[in-house]
Amino acid sequence: MISNFKNHINTRFSFLKEKKLLVAVSGGIDSVVLTHLLYQLKQPIAIAHCNFNLRGTESDSDSEFVNTLAGDLGITHFSTSFETEKIAKEKGISIQMAARDLRYEWFEKIRIQEKFDYILTAHNKDDVLETLLINLTRGTGLKGLTGIPEINGVIVRPLLKYSREEILHFAKKNKILWQEDSSNASTKYIRNKLRHDVIPVLKELNPNLMDALNNTLNHLNGSKEIINKAVEDFCKTAVTKKGKVTEISISHLTELENPKPYLFEILSSYGFSEWDDVSNMIHGQTGKFVLSKTHRLLKNREHLQLTKLENNNKKQSFQIHSLDQFKTDEFEIIFTRVLEKNTINNISVDISKLIFPLTIRRWRNGDYFYPSGMLGKKKVSKFFKDEKLSLIEKENAWILENGNQDIIWIVNLRPDRRFELSKEKKDFVQISFSLH
Structure with a gap:
């Protein structure tokens, strides 16, 4: 040897x-x-x-x-x-x-x-044969x-x-x-049961079982190369990564004669098992989702969105006690006294209207604010709907709240007009928010 x-x-x-x-x-x-x-x-x-x-x-x-x-x-x-x-x-x-x-x-x-x-x-x-049989019994x-x-x-x-x-x-x-x-002698484990009880019978039926295994693996690996190339070509145009979200284009899926095998190859490593439910999402309603132990697949209009399930123990609210830089594992907030044009990531507010401590938190049902550029007040949930935010975007939305519980800013989406600067712009602070 x-x-x-x-x-x-x-x-x-x-x-x-x-x-x-x-x-x-x-x-x-x-x-x-x-x-x-x-x-x-x-x-x-x-x-x-x-x-x-x-x-x-x-x-x-x-x-x-x-x-x-x-x-x-x-x-x-x-x-x-x-x-x-x-x-x-x-x-x-x-x-x-x-x-x-x-x-x-x-x-x-x-x-x-x-x-x-x-x-x-x-x-x-022999490990290869045992692994193949284990996967076969579990569905693969x-x-x-x-x-x-x-x-x-x-x-x-x-x-x-x-x-x-x-x-x-x-x-x-x-x-x-x-x-x-x-x-290794115990048959309470599936691998040992196959090793001691099943494979000897297979070898009895075919004394050349291991040679047959080699031939089968060669054929399957050749087929896998063809499939991998097809899936890779599909992903180049149909799958995009946006931060923590992977999006699969539904229009590209519907162009396929049989999209289910493509979804299986793309998503099988994320622990999904209910493949009929997964493929049915192509024609399902927006908001429908399927869960694995680690991930969620969500239908959002023209895309299937894949995200990792977040730890439910993650902190959902933080207090800010001063105009110093504030940083967490997820985001950073910077306060400056330099007046610049508002963008999606920063706003300028009247500092005299701030009541500390400020709170940065996830949005809640019942929240409302007075959107900049609009008359009257609006529920945050209605604002999200009008902005066509996906479920994932809603879950990831942050609210900056004043000490009296008035909303200052739906972060990176829309400020509240009650905190806008006066024409004199005498006393202001610019607030910038960025995710890590």
Whole structure:
């Protein structure tokens, strides 16, 4: 296998030569074999190990084993420990997902700090089959059926062409020791159930299953390239980014014979699953929306607007006690005594009419003001409707309020005429607002 692996590196991963590599090592057979293979090729490597504290003393034993492995080979060793169950509960995600996020975030941190060029993981051909079957049972698109990528940015997986059987044969032949994860024997996890109960039956039905998998993946990846090109061309004219909002043109969607696959390819990475509801929005009413766990897709007249769901705990109101610069994580307000022409981002007001503390807050139902350039008063909700603001724009609107609760400014939209300067313009302050 060493000769075959050397040729594989030379032909498929020649860019790794002389590069500084960080190898993710759990202590299991795959990552230990990868470490030995790279070491025998005299490739500059270090190893990184995460203790997720999920298997008690067994987890600690894995850490000790990896530490010993690094010492025996004389290579640099990085290690860390996570309270994975606690973090998963805090984030409201599965333990497996939490462990995945934690390890890749930590690997990337080490890579940047220590100036490694690439991170190598030991996924093999059997992992590809298991992942494909998992995605198939959950419902997926073409991307979910095309396996695990060999190269994904700085993540490289040089063992994907090798089966678990080939790796095991190499380890036994070379008397390589590794740690057995007892949880791999349990079928309570879907991956293990497939590994122990389903895949053996598939291999019995087709002894050449892994070769068939390779052929299938080659065909699917070829089809994916065609689809990716079509979606990329569509996005060039139909998808635009405006700050935190991504807009998809409905007129461009309706020109397609079947827009649903395009929406799936564009939006699948944002966690949406109700694809009939998503595609029905094309002909739905303005204001209709579909939610995923992380994002919202909103119909707003001629566009579908994609936004990330904001943290509901974000502060919605701030008090300003003086005419000093005021800054938050979201915006900045500057007060100056230089009179300039009003623009969308700044207004000039009569300073004698200000009552401190001022308040900058989100708008509320029932708010009203006296719009500059108009007679009488107007509800803010009616003003938003007349201005044809989308739901997203309404949610992001800020109100600058006087100490007596009179509205001074619907920020970056319309000032209140009660605070306009007199003709003499004797005592004024200019207020500027900008988002970060």
